[in-house]
Amino acid sequence: MNIDDILFHLGESTPFGGTSASPPIYQTSNFIFSTLDQMKTALQHEDHIPFYTRGANPTVQVLQEKIAALEETEHSLIFASGSAAITAAIISQVKAGDHIVCVSNPYSWTKKLIEGILAKFSVASDFVEASDTEAILAHVRENTRLIYLESPNSWTYEMQDIEVITTFAKQQGIRTILDNSCASPLYQKPARYGVDIIVHSSTKYLSGHADVVSGVLCTSSDIYLSIFKNEYMTFGAIISPLEAWLMIRSLRSLELRMEKVSKNALEVARFLEKHPKIAQLFYTHSESFAQPELVEKYLTGNGGLMTIDLKTNNAHQVEQFCNTLKRFKLGCSWGGFESLAFPAITTMSSLNYNKPDTAINRIRLYVGLEDSGLLIDDLTNALEIID
Numbered sequence: 001m002n003i004d005d006i007l008f009h010l011g012e013s014t015p016f017g018g019t020s021a022s023p024p025i026y027q028t029s030n031f032i033f034s035t036l037d038q039m040k041t042a043l044q045h046e047d048h049i050p051f052y053t054r055g056a057n058p059t060v061q062v063l064q065e066k067i068a069a070l071e072e073t074e075h076s077l078i079f080a081s082g083s084a085a086i087t088a089a090i091i092s093q094v095k096a097g098d099h100i101v102c103v104s105n106p107y108s109w110t111k112k113l114i115e116g117i118l119a120k121f122s123v124a125s126d127f128v129e130a131s132d133t134e135a136i137l138a139h140v141r142e143n144t145r146l147i148y149l150e151s152p153n154s155w156t157y158e159m160q161d162i163e164v165i166t167t168f169a170k171q172q173g174i175r176t177i178l179d180n181s182c183a184s185p186l187y188q189k190p191a192r193y194g195v196d197i198i199v200h201s202s203t204k205y206l207s208g209h210a211d212v213v214s215g216v217l218c219t220s221s222d223i224y225l226s227i228f229k230n231e232y233m234t235f236g237a238i239i240s241p242l243e244a245w246l247m248i249r250s251l252r253s254l255e256l257r258m259e260k261v262s263k264n265a266l267e268v269a270r271f272l273e274k275h276p277k278i279a280q281l282f283y284t285h286s287e288s289f290a291q292p293e294l295v296e297k298y299l300t301g302n303g304g305l306m307t308i309d310l311k312t313n314n315a316h317q318v319e320q321f322c323n324t325l326k327r328f329k330l331g332c333s334w335g336g337f338e339s340l341a342f343p344a345i346t347t348m349s350s351l352n353y354n355k356p357d358t359a360i361n362r363i364r365l366y367v368g369l370e371d372s373g374l375l376i377d378d379l380t381n382a383l384e385i386i387d
């Protein structure tokens with residue numbers, strides 16, 4: 001489907017039909033029926049007939065249709081956070097005694113779920129180097145039920161050969177989940193390569209204004225209905241109608257924002273790649289990126305995330321660099337209008353600063369919507385701190 005039709009029209013004619021250009025916010029927890037028959041029908045089809053807002057809500061349904069179309073899947077579910085969507089997706093696929101193969105450094109709370117929480121319920125797991133597709137497959141055991149992917153991966157953007165993994169997984173009856181937050185549904189379409197469940201932190205690009213926390217899950221009709229009836233309704237980690245409406249508004253400008261962020265990021269990356277105070281740049285679309293053939297195969301655009309290693313082992317200089325940045329704000333998250341710097345050192349104890357493989361000089365940058373010239377000036381200025 002045409003991208004403009006998805007972002008501007010899809011899902012908005014029914015049930016609204018009226019004359020409002022923007023869909024109304026159904027700020028209601030409950031729906032009222034004029035006959036018992038109607039009530040009964042609604043309850044039997046609670047996933048698509050509004051009965052109670054923890055199940056279906058008309059404003060949220062508009063968003064669901066758009067998100068599913070963007071990912072080219074039959075259905076989507078929207079959650080209160082990316083973490084909630086990921087939790088529902090993973091838990092829906094495993095039971096006690098099963099085994100999960102996961103990329104080595106997924107998003108931190110994904111790791112917590114698999115390694116910390118699911119282990120308590122006798123679900124075993126292996127975390128495997130995210131750039132090594134062969135190794136991921138080699139870790140599959142008889143009781144492996146799920147392969148969890150993040151491509152590009154958090155912080156250093158390792159990619160997996162998705163098609164090779166899903167082909168193998170389908171032969172073995174193993175399900176695959178892929179966190180597609182980094183590429184966005186515009187620049188990577190995992191469903192085309194057979195991924196069973198695609199998840200996003202829609203707090204990032206899909207909301208895009210640093211004002212909504214939400215998550216999405218995209219999948220086939222069968223998997224959708226099972227997740228709806230079980231994890232979705234039980235956990236109840238739903239998005240509110242107001243926030244769904246904010247996301248619908250955000251989607252109007254998704255393509256524009258992604259284009260601007262990508263153009264900016266490419267300019268910033270070109271600058272950083274040549275800079276003498278940068279030891280290494282991690283960016284899928286830089287010349288030094290280790291897996292250009294997978295970028296070529298899977299990504300149709302870049303986006304605004306990149307990571308730098310400063311040419312220093314001195315924690316004080318890293319601190320000074322961060323405190324000198326003005327336009328890049330210090331903060332977590334990404335995908336909004338604002339450019340951000342997230343220093344790895346934030347997550348570390350100062351006792352570990354001098355350990356050999358601690359990357360205290362690593363900083364994740366998100367290039368937002370500001371003028372790239374101003375952002376480059378900001379980095380130029382801060383990089384002067386490093387000697």
Ligand SMILES: *Cc1c(COP(=O)(O)O)cnc(C)c1O
Pocket residue numbers: 081082083084107154179181182200201202203204213214215333
């Ligand atoms: C932020 C993020 C998440 C978690 O999403 P929340 O909306 O913060 O819960 C999951 N995966 C990736 C890749 C992320 O960047």
